[in-house]
Amino acid sequence: xxxxxxxxxxxxxxxxxxxxxxxxxxxxxxxxxxxxxxxxxxxxxxxxxxxxxxxxxxxxxxxxxxxxxxxxxxxxxxxxxxxxxxxxxxxxxxxxxxxxxxxxxxxxxxxxxxxxxxxxxxxxxxxxxxxxxxxxxxxxxxxxxxxxxxxxxxxxxxxxxxxxxxxxxxxxxxxxxxxxxxxxxxxxxxxxxxxxxxxxxxxxxxxxxxxxxxxxxxxxxxxxxxxxxxxxxxxxxxxxxxxxxxxxxxxxxxxxxxxxxxxxxxxxxxxxxxxxxxxxxxxxxxxxxxxxxxxxxxxxxxxxxxxxxxxxxxxxxxxxxxxxxxxxxxxxxxxxxxxxxxxxxxxxxxxxxxxxxxxxxxxxxxxxxxxxxxxxxxxxxxxxxxxxxxxxxxxxxxxxxxxxxxxxxxxxxxxxxxxxxxxxxxxxxxxxxxxxxxxxxxxxxxxxxxxxxxxxxxxxxxxxxxxxxxxxxxxxxxxxxxxxxxxxxxxxxxxxxxxxxxxxxxxxxxxxxxxxxxxxxxxxxxxxxxxxxxxxxxxxxxxxxxxxxxxxx
Amino acid sequence: xxxxxxxxxxxxxxxxxxxxxxxxxxxxxxxxxxxxxxxxxxxxxxxxxxxxxxxxxxxxxxxxxxxxxxxxxxxxxxxxxxxxxxxxxxxxxxxxxxxxxxxxxxxxxxxxxxxxxxxxxxxxxxxxxxxxxxxxxxxxxxxxxxxxxxxxxxxxxxxxxxxxxxxxxxxxxxxxxxxxxxxxxxxxxxxxxxxxxxxxxxxxxxxxxxxxxxxxxxxxxxxxxxxxxxxxxxxxxxxxxxxxxxxxxxxxxxxxxxxxxxxxxxxxxxxxxxxxxxxxxxxxxxxxxxxxxxxxxxxxxxxxxxx
Numbered sequence: 001x002x003x004x005x006x007x008x009x010x011x012x013x014x015x016x017x018x019x020x021x022x023x024x025x026x027x028x029x030x031x032x033x034x035x036x037x038x039x040x041x042x043x044x045x046x047x048x049x050x051x052x053x054x055x056x057x058x059x060x061x062x063x064x065x066x067x068x069x070x071x072x073x074x075x076x077x078x079x080x081x082x083x084x085x086x087x088x089x090x091x092x093x094x095x096x097x098x099x100x101x102x103x104x105x106x107x108x109x110x111x112x113x114x115x116x117x118x119x120x121x122x123x124x125x126x127x128x129x130x131x132x133x134x135x136x137x138x139x140x141x142x143x144x145x146x147x148x149x150x151x152x153x154x155x156x157x158x159x160x161x162x163x164x165x166x167x168x169x170x171x172x173x174x175x176x177x178x179x180x181x182x183x184x185x186x187x188x189x190x191x192x193x194x195x196x197x198x199x200x201x202x203x204x205x206x207x208x209x210x211x212x213x214x215x216x217x218x219x220x221x222x223x224x225x226x227x228x229x230x231x232x233x234x235x236x237x238x239x240x241x242x243x244x245x246x247x248x249x250x251x252x253x254x255x256x257x258x259x260x261x262x263x264x265x266x267x268x269x270x271x272x273x274x275x276x277x278x279x280x281x282x283x284x285x286x287x288x289x290x291x292x293x294x295x296x297x298x299x300x301x302x303x304x305x306x307x308x309x310x311x312x313x314x315x316x317x318x319x320x321x322x323x324x325x326x327x328x329x330x331x332x333x334x335x336x337x338x339x340x341x342x343x344x345x346x347x348x349x350x351x352x353x354x355x356x357x358x359x360x361x362x363x364x365x366x367x368x369x370x371x372x373x374x375x376x377x378x379x380x381x382x383x384x385x386x387x388x389x390x391x392x393x394x395x396x397x398x399x400x401x402x403x404x405x406x407x408x409x410x411x412x413x414x415x416x417x418x419x420x421x422x423x424x425x426x427x428x429x430x431x432x433x434x435x436x437x438x439x440x441x442x443x444x445x446x447x448x449x450x451x452x453x454x455x456x457x458x459x460x461x462x463x464x465x466x467x468x469x470x471x472x473x474x475x476x477x478x479x480x481x482x483x484x485x486x487x488x489x490x491x492x493x494x495x496x497x498x499x500x501x502x503x504x505x506x507x508x509x510x511x512x513x514x515x516x517x518x519x520x521x522x523x524x525x526x527x528x529x530x531x532x533x534x535x536x537x538x539x540x541x542x543x544x545x546x547x548x549x550x551x552x553x
Numbered sequence: 554x555x556x557x558x559x560x561x562x563x564x565x566x567x568x569x570x571x572x573x574x575x576x577x578x579x580x581x582x583x584x585x586x587x588x589x590x591x592x593x594x595x596x597x598x599x600x601x602x603x604x605x606x607x608x609x610x611x612x613x614x615x616x617x618x619x620x621x622x623x624x625x626x627x628x629x630x631x632x633x634x635x636x637x638x639x640x641x642x643x644x645x646x647x648x649x650x651x652x653x654x655x656x657x658x659x660x661x662x663x664x665x666x667x668x669x670x671x672x673x674x675x676x677x678x679x680x681x682x683x684x685x686x687x688x689x690x691x692x693x694x695x696x697x698x699x700x701x702x703x704x705x706x707x708x709x710x711x712x713x714x715x716x717x718x719x720x721x722x723x724x725x726x727x728x729x730x731x732x733x734x735x736x737x738x739x740x741x742x743x744x745x746x747x748x749x750x751x752x753x754x755x756x757x758x759x760x761x762x763x764x765x766x767x768x769x770x771x772x773x774x775x776x777x778x779x780x781x782x783x784x785x786x787x788x789x790x791x792x793x794x795x796x797x798x799x800x801x802x803x804x805x806x807x808x809x810x811x812x813x814x815x816x817x818x819x820x821x822x823x824x825x826x827x828x829x830x831x832x833x834x835x836x837x838x839x840x841x842x843x844x845x846x847x848x849x850x851x852x853x854x855x856x857x858x859x860x
């Protein structure tokens with residue numbers, strides 16, 4: 001049989017997906033002739049547009065939520081809409097799980113579930129939900145184009161015009177990625193918008209990618225997740241920040257980085273214009289960032305430390321400040337921030353020198369997890385940034401600084417820094433024999449224990465006791481000894497030997513504050529460039545407008 | 554922003570508590586109805602002397618919560634979910650619409666009587682704060698093997714109660730203090746609640762519940778033993794019976810309600826034990842007890858239902 005015969009004999013259609021989409025849209029034509037669906041008809045519209053077994057990607061990351069659409073989806077008739085396969089970067093809102101309790105959906109692939117971590121764990125235990133996989137953000141976005149291609153995308157935008165052009169502005173986040181995955185594979189894209197107007201500030205997503213828009217009364221949910229009040233930064237955190245700046249940032253010439261959201265890193269941000277300035281480090285470190293617009297970064301921006309910041313998302317209250325500082329941020333011609341979660345995660349994975357994070361538990365090998373017993377919180381983005389991407393080929397001073405051998409093929413590493421106090425609040429040791437993640441993984445029948453950052457990726461550990469240069473260790477035994485040496489009076493810390501610690505210190509594998517010229521008694525709150533939210537507002541010339549819950553004056 | 558109603562369990566009673574009830578026609582009505590059902594004068598239930606009895610304590614607290622609940626309801630204040638701690642679970646069952654007050658009251662009375670009779674003396678409860686769950690369960694392993702003492706309540710990540718035989722309790726409390734507990738002391742409770750020592754009472758309650766008809770609840774009920782938001786009457790019945798002889802996982806069910814969207818927790822109680830616990834859990838949650846003021850509770854409910 002020759003190829004032409006095969007072609008003749010099989011009269012297959014090559015437009016099944018497109019035809020299916022057209023049919024669904026025709027069914028809806030009784031409700032709308034254009035792109036605008038009236039809000040009060042949304043439940044019925046979803047019952048028409050979504051078919052049993054569909055893959056539905058619902059926008060919801062850790063900040064921005066398509067809250068109107070998720071509520072509408074949770075109200076559809078489970079006789080009509082069922083067996084859905086949900087894809088969500090974050091399970092955040094109660095109705096995200098109500099759709100499973102109501103038998104509208106049965107399967108989920110997700111990245112983060114912090115705000116619903118107990119309920120997710122319970123539903124897995126009770127077999128009320130089937131988890132496909134727990135991902136990092138980029139993994140999940142990647143799969144949207146491979147084996148989790150959505151039939152329907154439900155997303156949120158600030159504004160739309162009647163042709164469906166979307167303005168997503170500061171909170172563009174993951175919207176373009178989700179829309180692209182559905183829109184270019186004959187999926188249906190529905191956007192809830194806070195306002196329909198013919199005067200968009202700019203177009204973030206072209207109308208031709210969007211099938212329907214719905215104008216809603218209540219703006220989409222948006223959480224200020226990256227605001228840390230400097231009032232709560234302790235002097236131990238300041239000591240650790242000083243050690244990190246001297247013992248890691250300065251030592252390795254770190255110029256590009258990502259910070260987690262903890263108070264440890266907030267302390268570092270607030271020490272740059274004071275402690276960092278005194279050390280003459282301005283212009284030498286911390287110039288380029290993949291970071292949400294942390295308000296605690298304002299003093300460093302104002303004092304000329306920062307050249308560029310690319311953001312995953314926006315931060316409530318930072319809008320006007322960012323508009324007035326386009327040299328520092330990515331902004332559109334209209335002046336407002338443009339964020340992009342996918343691209344910033346990629347940047348944080350491949351293009352920065354260093355990731356600095358924190359954790360709730362670390363085992364003796366340096367594996368860490370933020371899993372609490374009985375709760376399943378997923379991963380989010382930290383593991384993307386908190387590992388050494390093997391595909392990296394470009395060198396920077398910090399990356400090359402990690403080379404410890406003279407092998408002609410030796411290559412550098414990303415710096416992955418964990419900053420932890422040896423005990424959590426409530427007297428729980430951070431350094432433990434076995435991570436809670438191991439048990440949680442077993443209980444939830446996961447294929448692998450939900451480890452956030454693997455010990456083999458961690459290059460530096462900073463505690464209130466000192467810094468461990470784990471990248472210099474050449475055996476697991478030495479790595480364990482280095483970790484134990486700065487693990488305080490935790491079960492792991494008590495395993496150390498004083499003699500071995502001294503040897504590690506002489507070898508430059510661990511450093512105590514005095515070894516890097518830091519006096520413990522210098523770690524004072526007066527070193528913080530801003531000691532409270534009000535002072536952050538002052539630094540910003542009144543442009544930063546903190547949400548009510550952070551206003552104490 | 555959802556609202557949850559909480560009904561307290563033993564420990565929240567205090568002498569003169571009926572005096573604290575808001576002056577409201579539905580409160581009077583409820584007290585009268587309770588008297589009619591129980592065929593007894595309840596006006597002395599809240600004296601110090603009468604509150605020595607476990608049965609009276611359980612009845613008094615249940616009636617108190619129900620009186621306030623009906624007052625709220627008559628003015629249109631209804632919750633999105635209900636939870637009750639220990640005997641309070643019966644109050645929660647009424648609030649969900651599954652169980653009628655007149656059916657619940659005799660069950661509560663029997664519950665108290667059976668519990669009292671099961672171990673008339675030599676048993677009690679203790680409270681431990683400031684240890685982690687892991688520390689507690691490690692300490693408890695030995696004792697539970699001896700089958701004389703058990704974990705009764707997990708009220709918060711670092712607050713627990715234990716039930717058992719008095720001398721074992723004392724020895725455990727000493728060990729807990731040595732482990733670094735902030736507080737490790739006996740509770741003024743004469744029965745070993747929420748452990749296997751009450752297995753027979755659970756069984757009696759299970760049969761008693763079979764004779765009572767339940768309606769479909771309109772809002773979730775908080776499982777005490779298995780910390781789930783229940784909407785199934787059979788599972789509710791199981792929980793009301795089982796929880797008498799099983800550990801109450803209060804902290805988990807409160808966290809679950811938070812995840813399900815509850816942000817305002819109104820405690821229908823003469824004290825503020827449960828709202829204090831919830832206020833410590835997260836700054837995003839507001840807990841308030843009716844003992845802080847009936848009007849204040851109404852005001853907050855209006856504010857939260859607008860949000």
